[in-house]
């Protein structure tokens with residue numbers, strides 16, 4: 285069962301006194317079970333800070349985060365995390381890197397071999413299971429990292445700009461894979477991006493975050509049909525959402 289995540293008056297300030305940096309909040313938000321929620325905001329508005337707090341890797345300064353009604357008080361184990369820079373280790377093959385996530389959780393990769401190959405197939409890496417990361421393109425490495433994040437079938441997936449360093453064509457292809465993976469298993473996804481179009485294409489809800497200290501300006505439900513392929517981008521509904529969000533960032537002087 286995918287997790288429901290609630291932010292309650294959540295805020296983060298780094299340091300204290302004149303050196304203090306008010307990075308995020310206060311913010312209230314409910315991320316529903318199985319939702320795909322994007323955090324869309326300018327650089328430095330506290331998106332990564334929020335992700336680390338949801339993962340339980342960073343304490344809140346004020347407020348709290350509840351996952352399925354339970355307060356987050358330390359590192360969460362039932363999550364998959366992915367960052368802009370992948371965490372593949374160079375001395376393991378693609379398959380070995382995916383298996384590592386199971387080993388770290390005390391699970392037997394042998395017992396999950398079917399799942400590993402199913403995931404690799406779903407991101408079109410089945411022929412590369414025995415290759416090492418340096419033998420893959422950047423896009424293929426990120427696809428392998430998706431498999432790492434998903435192999436233990438987590439309730440929650442935290443994706444912090446996983447496509448940020450990829451070229452436009454590769455991004456488009458991986459969006460399709462990511463959307464298919466989400467539709468199949470429906471974990472709760474929190475997805476950080478700078479791209480308005482990417483957020484509208486992938487999300488059930490787009491949270492528009494203001495410049496630092498990041499506050500949730502609005503949470504926009506995107507009720508376009510799934511799956512959302514390239515054609516959806518030319519619909520008036522899609523462009524309407526994009527223009528509305530552009531207008532908000534223009535008013536803040538961000539674009």
Ligand SMILES: Nc1ncnc2c1ncn2[C@@H]1O[C@H](COP(=O)(O)OP(=O)(O)OP(=O)(O)O)[C@@H](O)[C@H]1O
Nearest residue numbers: 298299305307326327328329330331332333334496
């Ligand atoms: N460990 C830290 N110590 C002090 N300040 C920090 C720390 N981590 C983040 N900050 C500050 O908090 C603010 C928010 O940073 P954060 O990385 O969360 O932003 P972001 O929205 O993810 O940015 P980007 O889109 O550029 O990745 C920034 O001003 C940053 O300098």
